[in-house]
Amino acid sequence: MSLAMLRAPRALSGAALRAVLHTDKHAESHAGAHADSCPRASRVMARGTFARFATTLALTGALLASLVASPAVDAKTAQPKPVLDAAAVATPDRYAADAAQQMLAAGGNAVDAAVAIAFTLAVTYPDAGNIGGGGFMTLYMDGKPYFLDYREKAPQSATRDMYLDDKGNVIKGMSLVGHRAVAVPGTVDGMWEAQKRFGKLKWKQVLAPAIKYATDGFPVEPWLQKRRELASQGFGGKTNFDAYFSNLKTGVVFRQPELAQTLTRIASDGGREFYEGQTADLIARQMYGHGLLTKADLLQYKAVWRQPVTASWNGYQIVTAPPPSSGGIGLIQLLKMKADLKPQFDGVALNSEPYIHLVAQIEDRVFADRQQYMGDPDSYRVPVDKLIDDAYLAKRVEDITPDEVPGAAPVKPGLGDAMPEKAQTTHFSVVDKWGNAVSNTYTLNGPFGSGVVVDGAGFVLNDEMDDFELKAGVANQFGVTSGDVNTIAPGRRPLSSMAPTILTRDGKVSLVIGTPGGSRIFTSIFQVMTNLYDFNMPPADALAAMRFHHQLLPQKTIYFEPYHPIDGELAEQLKTRGYTLQGQTFNGDVQMIRIDGMSPQPAADPRGVGVGRVIQ
Template identity: 75%
Template sequence: MADPMHDAPRASITGRALHVFAFPSLLIAACLTGFLPAAPAFAKKPPPPVLTAAAAAVPDSYSAAAAKEIFAEGGNAVDAAVAIAFTLAVTYPDAGNIGGGGFMTLYVDNKPYFLDYREVAPQGATKEMYLDDKGNVEPDASLVGYRAVGVPGTVDGMWEAQKRFGKLKWKQVLAPAIKYASDGFVVQPWLQKRHDYAARSFAGKTNFDVYFSGLKAGATFRQPELAETLKRIASDGGREFYEGRTADLISTAMYGHGLVSKQDLQRYHAVWRDPLTADWNGYQIVTAPPPSSGGVGLIQLLKMKADLKPAFDGVQLNSVPYIHLVSQMEDRVFADRQQYLGDPDSYKIPVAKLLDDSYLASRAAEVKADAAPGATGVKPGLGDTMPERAQTTHFSVVDQWGNAVSNTYTLNGPFGAGVVVDGAGFLLNDEMDDFVTKPGTTNQFGVTGDEVNTIAPGRRPLSSMAPTILLKDGNVALVIGTPGGSRIFTTIFQVMTDLFDFGMAPQDALAAMRFHHQLIPPTTIFYEPYAPITGDLADALKAKGYKLEGQPFNGDVQMVRVNGTTPEADSDPRGAGVGAVFPLSPSK
């Protein structure tokens, strides 16, 4: 049977093989509201395996065990991804979630897909809701407490993905998470440290420690209210979260404190969108479209570096000349991000122009090896006209049939807004901070924006999440992504460059030094504790005119690379993740 989303004619847009899939006109409204007709489920007897194993790179050992269980039961990459996501909501509560949202890039049955289950602003939200009577931003108002919460999307996203592409029953994929919530899991020292750090921000402001004071290293942590919530969702389906008992508990918790209502929850739907695709280095990139800035930024960086090949030839990785050239590229990407990117359901985002060959060549031509840092202000490349109106974690999964899922989802800050839904046992996001609370001011990641990303009811905030799949001759070659706020796409760019331009082995590419630059503050290079910029390199960058500033975090990349028919899973040495390869299981 034809799939109406992917069997329609394709229209090429000027540029290096950027493609946008053309939708039949009758499906446009359905796509925007999330009601896309489902593709046929996998056949009971799937095709023969094309890989020697399945694989997953995930943030903790419990989610790796969940993936193993699902693959042993005959599940595919989507089944495993959904099981991982729900498990992380239990065992990785600072970022794993059912009270947040995210993006999923999929490659299923040789076709690319993208699912946007990003949070949205409640209907009661207003552009000035975080400003005081003098028009100044209220400190922490968009970060802590009930008013910081956007309408969650994770459960509907997982429900839509598994309903459309999963092989197993919905109850099967939630079973591992329910087990960990009911029976408990052993808390690792890193999780206690994250709890202790976040608890200082929430003290006296939320009910965070009523539920999470038991996150002590070595303790078995049980979450009975969350277990009951997961059992309801498993029994009644994903929409229970938005229309059933769980929705009632959320709206009751919000009443008199926050803005998310029962009507907001009922109105919410994940949206199937066209993924961004582009040719690069003999591969095809499949990545996130707006409301992510990450996919656009990643493609811009990769293509500008290709245009600048003569300037990079002979330049050593992470040397002063290398960092100087990349920083100038990042200035231009963040200038475009600030001006043009936001919710595509509210604005006509100029994606094709931003990824056009000639445009990127002109931007690359502005990058000079001998340029003085910050000497010339970097402007958005398409002019100053506005578009027309119209804490995070990642995991990567590949199954034995060559299907892949790259998923990044978030509560935004660590443990979100610090608000737990009483009687339901899960944390809510502080995603409203990803909007521009006041043009020209920065959010918790130090980035700013303009009118295109201001608060409006039902609008999705701009994100940097960039779950990405790389294809070679139509087959999955790499599945990659990371948390990190505005560092997300610069991190992925560096790892991909290390892999393919410098020929590094996966673990070496993950372990290599990372740096970050984002236009604001100007001339500032951020470095990380894992591989800090010190000594002669630091002195030379300062002599060139750069300021160096430490940052506590620069990504936790989870990556599966496929060599021929053999998947290799690798997890960032900066985190507590697990790269696991699972032997073939009999089809069921």
């Protein structure tokens, strides 16, 4: 045994220790058997036996020392001890919660549960859950933060002006509907990477619930039929969407045999089957002659582990999404700038006219930075540290006053010249009993994506190409623009607002949160977190409270929602201030878990049909 091994012993399992002891006993017996017939051999073997005995003692001591030094490890099972009294999930539907519960009951961890949720939603929540889209996953595993980028990518044959006509104008709908709207999907490789690195269960096991729902079917609820009808109208018969989903009607047990076969192949052959196997061939065949995506694009796709964006706030550590998301940076900017304006906010009632006005001014500055500096970090060096720097943000809010007239002066990016997902994005949050957490947001972009279903494979492809800057100054479907750093280029990931977020304190998870909503994602998360921590609301109340949204363009516009509309005296006050009020159909579907001591408190947004569930 080397001196280095003695100085830095590695814990052995009980089985490994028994193997060492068995080997030494066998060697001792073997030496004794030869001693009488060969005295020299006896002396040599005796020295060898002593050396092995010393090694055994050292290894035994190392094992015991490691167990004593690791209070979070159960010496009897060599498994981590629970640090929470239960696990918890917050998911967009009950089927996904059931799938997660099965994984956790089988001894799986937060990642096993998350992967099972993602594949299940691809079946039971098909307007947003997907294997034909992409997304982001923020993780906190064994006390360390991680981030997985499985965002879609532009095909290699994509060009900057591919959606412009001969006059240089954007061709309406081309980036939203049909084959040319499709980017290279990332979801399957993302789930494969996460489960390989951190999962405890077998890959087949985590896909089993999704395969069962695809094979046996599930009863369609009215909300899903309504979403299907709206999507079908939008596609206008230009795709094969209705051939697969016209039977998505209330009360029907909806079965998806082709999708079941696809999921079974992925379960049997691994996640790369989607990119290299029969499924890849089916995608390439579907796209041939219509779109840009090829099998070569699929073969080249890889999810990327990145450093999450982290920042201190209010005694907590924020762990959130880095570029190509703008959402994580935007969330941190909102939280920090509001804290910098504490004197102006003191005594101001939540969601009153002066409160909304102050927040709107902060949001102007966040969206100005988003437009100028955010893009794919593989193509452009995003100044992340500068954008969340305390001194920079304090300077950004110096000219914000309660009396500022909306739109009186243009709000510009703060660092000088340059160097949205809808309801059809979805989010889920998971915490296991060991204190690990997953916050995952993924998307098809628009409702049911591009409307293109892969014949023979049974799943919808995304319309993520619309998230690029199609033409300078032209807004995407969420009303936001982005700069040259988000133009179309081969292999580039489009800018996103998704912001799966985890809050920690003293190295332990305190909050897991996220939402769909396009450019409203990080403003929705900001408002819920403010409700929780600045106004001390219980989780259910923090979710149910009114939300509003403002972004740089269109100027002086406050968006409100039907769930909690801005009306009456408040509406009149905002109009008097100079704002235009604009209704919208959706302002987030937040799924969150707050941890109080050892008890997780899951909560699902009342705006949706989600489920918050504690799992013993």
